Amino acid sequence: MPLMAATINFDEALAELEQLQHTDLPSAITKLHELEADFEHMTRFQQGRLLVFKGTSFIYAGQYQEALVTLIQSENLVQNSDYLFSAYSYEATAYIALRNFKDAFVVMSKSLGLIDRIENIDIKRAAYLRLASLYSAMGIKEEVGSYAAKAESLASADDVKDICTAKLYLSVYQLELEAFTKAFDEFQYTHDFFESNGFPLISFIALKGMGESKLRLQEYSAAVALLLKALKGYESFNFQLEINSVHSLLTEAYFALKQSAEVVEHAKFVTSLPNDPSYTELKHTVFKVLAGLNAENKQFEQAYEFSKKEQYYNQLMFDEAKMKTLAYQAAKFNADEQSREINLLNKERELYVAQQTVKEREYTNMLMFVTILVGGLFFLGILLAVGQMQKRKFMRMARMDALTGILNRGAGQELGENLFVQATARGGDFCVILFDLDFFKRINDSFGHGTGDWALKKVVDSLKSHIRNGDVFARIGGEEFAILLPYADEEKGMEVAEQCRARIEAIDTQHSGHKFVITASFGVSGLMADDLSLDPLFHRADMALYAAKANGRNAVVRYSDILKCDKQATDLRRHIASPSV
Structure with missing residues (x-):
């Protein structure tokens, strides 16, 4: 094994893995497992990159807790701001899927703190696109449009891929604003580009957007055709969260077309999902459709039972929206102060990691003693900083009206x-x-x-x-x-x-x-x-x-x-x- 590991260029292998994650996910999973066997032969930075990719694969599979554990492990290994940003942003994706909006905003704030340190325009543009994706998942429309526009403003005429990705999120923004015809046109433009340039996953995302736009325009047959095509594409990537979402949209489309058998088939897929917060909105939609379907068939007792479930998930969505609002207001209220604190903590983290690296390279007892002492001092500083952050958090809570989320x-x-x-x-x-x-x-x-x-x-x-x-x-x-x-x-x-x-x-x-x-x-x-x-x-x-x-x-x-x-x-x-x- 050591001889085999010595012949592998891990940087090239990791770059290939990164490309496969956007083009051929099954092959990317196979490549990931192959590289895991040589994990011990990699540098700390290479190990960190591999863990970021592994965490991303868990997110695609809907295994959000496993994704968090893996991504948090990667933080101490990737000292490069680019991959540290990726770790934070994918952590935010997992927290959002688990409906832990407070921690999602915490790591999103950390991501924002890193952007100013990124000098490479291409990487900064990609960072803005990632933030647009996260705010889209949080349902904060204004921020989606803002960060997508920032990314587009940093693109030159040759950066066609990033321009189209920015247009994808601007299309999502138009969909949220109920400008469905404009949203469809921009989704179609994005889909055609990525499909012709070998980025199938993003083209399937745009395809789903086209289907949803047609659904909201009440063009139901066209919506079904587009959504079924998107579903097949997502299944090839095993992108579970999006697979579930497409099934939910198909129940709405088939109900409008009065195709009861298809409604029941797709609804059964969603209703069989576990009681996980990430499926709340999907189940609310499906139970609403089932209640309407049974009412039309004069099965009023069953319709009533489905209606009760719809109301239950509607309350969960209301509570979730409240939590999102409170978390967003709390994050925005002290954004500047938190940014300064996060920058300080990141600098301390970098210095601590530097000290750890020195400790690994130097073997004298005196240098080891000094390193441990310095590490202890920084650990104490982090504890004090965390204590101050908690104190400020409780002070902010004391200023807010608990019911409405505005100032008391x-x-x-x-x-x-x-x-x-x-x-x-x-x-x-x-x-x-x-x-x-x-x-x-x-x-x-x-x-x-x-x-x-x-x-x-x-x-x-x-x-x-x-x-x-x-x-x-x-x-x-x-x-x-x-x-x-x-x-x-x-x-x-x-x-x-x-x-x-x-x-x-x-x-x-x-x-x-x-x-x-x-x-x-x-x-x-x-x-x-x-x-x-x-x-x-x-x-x-x-x-x-x-x-x-x-x-x-x-x-x-x-x-x-x-x-x-x-x-x-x-x-x-x-x-x-x-x-x-």
């Missing part, structure tokens, strides 16, 4: 006061918007507190994307919220408040399981010359809010001098409190 009253007011001081010191405007959900108690009394919580979260979700990054959005009471607008005058505040009011009124409540209308009343107050803190603005906005309530609710009212009168304010409050209103 204390954190919102503290941040608002700081922004108020900055804005007024620079001679800028400041505006405060307070709003309160109308007849919220009726929702709780009529449908239960669970539906009330749903309504609060839905209101926040519908407004978050409409609020600027520099503004403050906080929950300050049960159903009362505040939006603070630095450098915005009262006119801008009225415009924002009216847009928010319309968005709340447009909320579709059917997904809560009940049918009702959500509206809100808004009070707006801008900065006055003698305001020294936020308190006067809050007070005036509060008076305007009560005026909006008195004027019939579902309205936006700005503060005016006519509201100054304490008697009128008292009358407004008494009017609001009246049972007849």
Whole structure:
């Protein structure tokens, strides 16, 4: 064996393995097993590369826990930033499949920390494409489009492969935006390029996208043909997660074509999958189709049972979306600080690995003693850094409202006061918007507190994307919220408040399981010359809010001098409190 191992050029063999993973997965698995037999004869870096490829093969097979164990082992072996980035990004893929979004964002943050250190444009472009893939799996549409566009901007006219890959993720972005015709055209462009240039796996991904686009365009026969072709391609790669997804899409297409036997065949494949978080959305789709199929066949008892399962998985999806949102907000809230900490930890890791390498090469007792001592000091530093990260994490949690994921009253007011001081010191405007959900108690009394919580979260979700990054959005009471607008005058505040009011009124409540209308009343107050803190603005906005309530609710009212009168304010409050209103 040693003589045979000495004749192998492992760098060339690993490069061949990397190419096979994109073109011929069965051959890549065979090559991987052959190289594993010579693992002990490789350098540490070569061992690390092999473990990255092994972890990737576990992901294709749907063995996510095994993938994590292997990829984490590879981290200490690959000192090169390029392969360390690959290890982190594939770890994130495994965590996402296991619905561990918190740890997924942690390793994605580590990946982001490495990008600035990558000087090779080709490698940096590939890194942006990998991040687009991860954010696509997380369902964060804006980031998918952002990183795909960054990758495309780094490509020259000769980088056709990367341009097409970027277009693939931009196609996914268009699909999420429900621009199905445009998505189909871009998926087709991507598929044709990769199929003709020998990259079958990516061409099958694009083919599935074409099928899903046709499905959403209600061109069901065309969708079935494309999806069956994609399924056959995925089966050749044993890409289990995508195989399961295509079966789920086929149940929808066949149901629309009223081909019951095919619906049952593909649905049986998905329903037989284990109760794993990665299959939640697929099972929700299939049970919804089965409920509809049995209802059409007048098998109402069976339809009812499938409908209950659909509702169960729908709740799991709702909880999962909540976890994604909270994890993403927590990661974004301290992104700059985490990036600095991660860079520091990576530098310490590199120095530690360098010390370990020296220890392996030097055999004198004195150098070994010094190396162990230095290693211990760095280990202590890492422990202290981890402790600080945990402390900051709990501080961030204390600032967030547990139900809605936005700032709570204390954190919102503290941040608002700081922004108020900055804005007024620079001679800028400041505006405060307070709003309160109308007849919220009726929702709780009529449908239960669970539906009330749903309504609060839905209101926040519908407004978050409409609020600027520099503004403050906080929950300050049960159903009362505040939006603070630095450098915005009262006119801008009225415009924002009216847009928010319309968005709340447009909320579709059917997904809560009940049918009702959500509206809100808004009070707006801008900065006055003698305001020294936020308190006067809050007070005036509060008076305007009560005026909006008195004027019939579902309205936006700005503060005016006519509201100054304490008697009128008292009358407004008494009017609001009246049972007849």
